[in-house]
Amino acid sequence: MDVWLASNSERRYALLSSLFPNLHHEGLAGVDETPPNGTVEHQVMTICQRKAGALPDSDHEVVIVADTMLSDPDDHSLSMGKPRDRTHAAIMLHRLSGRLHQVWSATGVRWNGTWHYWCEASVVAIPELTTDQLDELLSSNSWKGKAGGYDLHGPMGEYARLVEGAESTVLGFAGEAMTFLEMLASTR
Numbered sequence: 001m002d003v004w005l006a007s008n009s010e011r012r013y014a015l016l017s018s019l020f021p022n023l024h025h026e027g028l029a030g031v032d033e034t035p036p037n038g039t040v041e042h043q044v045m046t047i048c049q050r051k052a053g054a055l056p057d058s059d060h061e062v063v064i065v066a067d068t069m070l071s072d073p074d075d076h077s078l079s080m081g082k083p084r085d086r087t088h089a090a091i092m093l094h095r096l097s098g099r100l101h102q103v104w105s106a107t108g109v110r111w112n113g114t115w116h117y118w119c120e121a122s123v124v125a126i127p128e129l130t131t132d133q134l135d136e137l138l139s140s141n142s143w144k145g146k147a148g149g150y151d152l153h154g155p156m157g158e159y160a161r162l163v164e165g166a167e168s169t170v171l172g173f174a175g176e177a178m179t180f181l182e183m184l185a186s187t188r
Contacts, residue, residue, distance in 0.1 A: 001020060001022075001061055001062060001184065001185070001188040002022065002024070002059070002060050002061045002062070003016070003020040003022070003023050003024065003060060003061065003062040003063075003064065004023075004024040004026070004058060004060040004062070004063045004064070005023055005024065005025045005026075005064050006026065006027060006028050006051060006055060006063060006064065006065045007025070007027050007064070007065065007066055007172075008026075008027030008145075009027075009066075009145075009172055011151060011153065011171050011172055012066060012171070012172040012173065013025045014153075015168065015171060015172065015173060015178070016064070016181065019181060019182060019185035020062075020185060024060065028051055028054050028055065028065075030054070031047075031050055031051050031054045032047075032050055033047050033050075033067070035047065035069070035079050035081070039077055040069055040070075040071045040076065040077065040078070040079045040102070040104050040121075041104055041119055041121070043069060043079050044067050044068065044069045044079070044104045044105065044106040044119060045067075045106040045117065045119045047067040047069075047106070048065055048066060048067040048106035048107065048108050048117065048119075049106075049108065049117070051065035051066075051067065051108070052065050052108045052110070052115055055110075061111070062109060062110065062111050062184060063109070063110040064107065064108070064109050064110075064181070065107070065108045066105060066106065066107045066108070066172055066173055066174075066177075067105070067106050068103065068104065068105045068106075068147045068169075068170075068172050069081070069103075069104050069147050070096075070101055070102065070103050070104070070147050070148035071101055071102040071103075071104065071121075072095075072101075073095060073096060073099045073100065073101045074095075076102060079104075080092060080095075080147065080148050080149075081147065082145055082146060082147055082148075082149070083143050083144075083146075083149045086138055086143075088149075089138060089143035089144075089149040090134065090138055092143075092148055092149035093129065093134055093137060093138070093143070093149050093150065094129075094134065096126045096148060096149075096150070097126055097127075097128055097129040097134070098126065098127060098128035098129070099125075099126060100123055100124070100125050100163060101123070101124055101126075101148070102121045102122070102123055102124075103121065103122050103123075103124055103147070103148070103165075103169060103170045104119065104120070104121045104169070105119070105120060105168075105169045105170075105171075105172055105173055105174045105177075106118065106119040106174060107119075107173045107174040107177035109177060109180060109181065109184075111184065116177075116180065118174035118175075118176045118177040118180075119174060120165065120166065120169045120174040120175050120176060121165060121169065122162060122163075122164060122165025122166055122167070122169040122170050122175075123162075123163040123164040123165060124152070124160050124161065124162055124163060124170055125160065125161045125163050126150075126156070126159060126160045126161075127159055127161075129159060133159065136155065137150065137155055137156060140154065140155045142154035142155050142156065152167070152170045152171060153171060166178065
């Protein structure tokens with residue numbers, strides 16, 4: 001099956017490469033990822049749909065786009081983006097320390113010429129992190145390019161715990177979308 005993952009995310013690629021051995025992995029440039037007004041669910045879905053709309057014509061049987069955002073633990077109607085630099089990552093991780101937060105992922109899959117979209121949230125708990133633990137997470141650079149400044153399958157996986165929802169949602173794909181993609185992979 002000829003599948004294009006239109007994302008630069010190595011984590012998303014790792015999730016799909018075992019399902020689709022010939023997976024084409026190339027992100028899109030120039031997509032407006034500025035969150036619109038509205039709920040985090042609306043923001044992440046809108047950005048996912050912008051990515052779908054920015055795709056050039058393609059002969060791939062399946063095309064996949066996705067976006068992931070964290071809800072601000074103080075106000076679940078606000079999103080936390082990706083850290084701009086190490087200081088910004090430190091601020092984000094400090095705010096998430098000792099708290100629960102929601103991670104939203106929206107996924108679009110074009111199959112048989114039709115787009116299918118899913119948007120789901122999962123809840124993650126991060127225990128109170130010590131100064132040494134925060135330093136370790138920052139020094140690992142695993143925060144780079146990650147919503148909220150962490151990767152559940154990176155060093156943060158030693159501390160963070162999935163409380164509710166699908167792990168794939170935290171890693172970059174809505175859980176229902178992963179189920180759909182697994183079904184597609186099994187038909188090849």
